[in-house]
Amino acid sequence: MKKRYGQHFLSDTNILRRIVAFAGIGSGDTVVEVGPGAGALTRELAAAAKKVIAIEIDHDLIPALREKMPSNVDIIEGDALDVPFPGTPFHLVGNLPYNVATPLFKRFIEHRHVVRNVTVMIQKEVADRMVAGPNDEAYGPLSILIQYYATPKIGFTVPPGAFTPRPKVDSAVIRLAWKPGIPDDRPFTDFVQRAFGSRRKKLLNNLAAIFQEISRETLAAHMHDSNVPVDARPENLSVEAFHRLYNHIVCTDGD
DSSP: OOGGOOOOOOOHHHHHHHHHHHTTOOOTOOOEEETTTTTTHHHHHHHHHEEEEEEEEOOGHHHHHHHHHHHHHHEEEOTTSSOOSSSSSSEEEEEEGGHHHHHHHHHHTTTTTTEEEEEEEEEHHHHHHHHHTOOTTSSSSSHHHHHHHEEEEEEEEEEEEGGEESSEEEEEEEEEEETTOEEEEEEEHHHHHHHTTTTSOOHHHHHHHHHHTTTTHHHHHHHHHHHOOTOOOOGOOHHHHHHHHHHHHHHHHHO
């Protein structure tokens, strides 16, 4: 096990099969697995799918994986942040390293034209942030990034005792189903990230720091016209409210 890769290997057969079932894998499907580790989930995926492409960053695990996997599994050595994805639709499944979960989700979003859906195990705290709504302590930029593009659903929680080595936190299996017709809008999600820059401050103060060329009075008017209370804090706004406000400011004053 290598700490730098955030490796925690899951071997409980019942949990592995629940992950495959929750992902909705069928016999004709292609699956890309991120972080196969020792290969326990890979074998369950291979039994359910037509083809599995497993991406593993740890060079030392590659020989054993290639030796013991069935013929419908391809083992790719590399970083899932960089390895080219297939050009045809596939399910994405994996046990994501806790330290790179957010960058991986951003990449999945960028490739959602071929990623049919995402079913992954992550730190439960991160999963809770992804499904949190306005006024929830867990609600923040990650919540809006995910919920703008997808409908997230937590399937079940996995306790630390199910892993080797045992992590210090609970994990959760979460599935993302993409919302149809949502265009790429990185400027919007970057705007949200900056709007949450100081959670304790009111949104108007954060907007004034982002749009220094626009007066506070004009920004307050934009908030009013977007049906956003002038005294709101970032965590009070829904995804839709953030998008209304962003479009109003950009369309009226430019970004």
